Amino acid sequence: MGIVTRFAPSPTGYLHIGGARTALFNWLYARANGGKFLLRIEDTDRARSTDAATQAIYDGLKWLGLEWDGEAYSQFARKERHAEVAQAMLDKGHAYKCYATKAEIEEFRASPEGKYGSFQSPWRDADPATAPDAPYVIRLKAPRDGVMEITDEVQGRVSWKNAEFDDMILLRSDRTPTYMLAVVVDDHDMGVTHIIRGDDHLINAGRQSLIYNAMGWDIPVFAHIPLIFGDDGKKLSKRHGATGAEEYRAMGYLAEAMRNYLARLGWSHGDDELFTTKQAIEWFNLKAINKAPSRFDFKKLDNVNKFHIENVPDDVLITGLQDYIASQGRAPLTEAVLTKLKPVLPILRERTKKLPDLLDKARFILGPRPFAPDENDAKHLNSVFNGILKRLTPQLAGVTTWTKEELETLFRDFAETEGVGLGKVAQPMKVVLSGTTKSPSTFDMMAALGKDETLARINDATARM
């Protein structure tokens, strides 16, 4: 029973992080059930839609690994079909032409009764013979009695009195469709079986069901997911920090981590917090989606990111790195660099929260020799340490098994005979090897660098002191 989901953003900006999660849920559900995940750009608002925004949505989804099936649909391109359906509704008597002008409607809204009820068109039951030769909109002839009930996979059963719904406009006077019409027609034509979207659309599910019924179409399964808020419980906006998916790439988050964090925000699988996308696909279901909105927590995201930086396969990490670098407008890492990087990846991944941190740590293997010490770390290369080096270097030169463990033992013994803490020796050595103390462990670096290179760097440093 082919499941079809869709993500339908309007291209008026970047890909919002809330939208990204909606897309993720749709994607997860489709993948979990062997279904299709479709993308539709809701570009019927010509004034606000831009190609750049459409591209930003594509880019954001691609970065997040949320590949859609087939070509993306353009809602605007389907306007003839929308008009056709509006006409069909007219023919079936479920819609009517309304000649009320915008001025008349506004006048009604400004009036006392306009404060409460919605606009009731006098043309609903008017004799067609009295119709003027003037522009008109096509309105839905919404039922006045009865109840509209929908069953939502997340919200449960929700109902409204039909009287609550107004005769919404289906086709504007310029023959373009409104959102309400376009969505229903497109979802129907695209064969969408499950509509997973933000719960700001919950009422629209009722309105749209009216159209489905009028056309005699099957109503899809609804799942209205709660929105994401900022840490203060208000709608997530710029002042909370990043709201665009792209920004997270630029900050150095892994797509795998974003998928994990976003999936876990509002959905759960018992106590599982850290999981792969593969697991998320296996576990995902609509029933476990929470009904309450959740707040975005950067601290937790950092923690999730740290986990994935540590555990993701090498090629995924490299891809993430390249994505990050591209987001900074820098040239990609070359093959030569990657060859140097790959062997030290294990020591780079430890204790790193974000991709730029990892790159910082990689300086010891990538950076040009000799290293000019960082401003804050230059103090380590003082005369005392110079003396220490004089006694230590010969010992190092005599090492036969150049491993992390052997070196650590040697340093500990050495520090003990010197009568100083290990930190007094190992810490300045980091500056010698990398120019900074923000590096991997001293012994990891030495082991990775090899004996000759290590000795050469000590030489560089003593020349400077």
Next chain:
RNA sequence: GGUCCCUUCGUCUAUCGGUUAGGACAUCUGGUUUUCAACCAGGAAAGAGGGGUUCAACUCCCCUAGGGACUACCA
């Protein structure tokens, strides 16, 4: 104003009538450590309020409060 939705530690959440209400992040204390850090041990921390139903309610029902969505020829 009206309609609809939501409400467990600071945060994300588990619990599907019977638990000392569990976990994770953050936080605090102690330990360890060559580092931005990490790790180990331990602590503090929650069912919005009020009524019901029931032998028993975080869990079911109602009310109140607070938050949110919608109420466009936007989507």
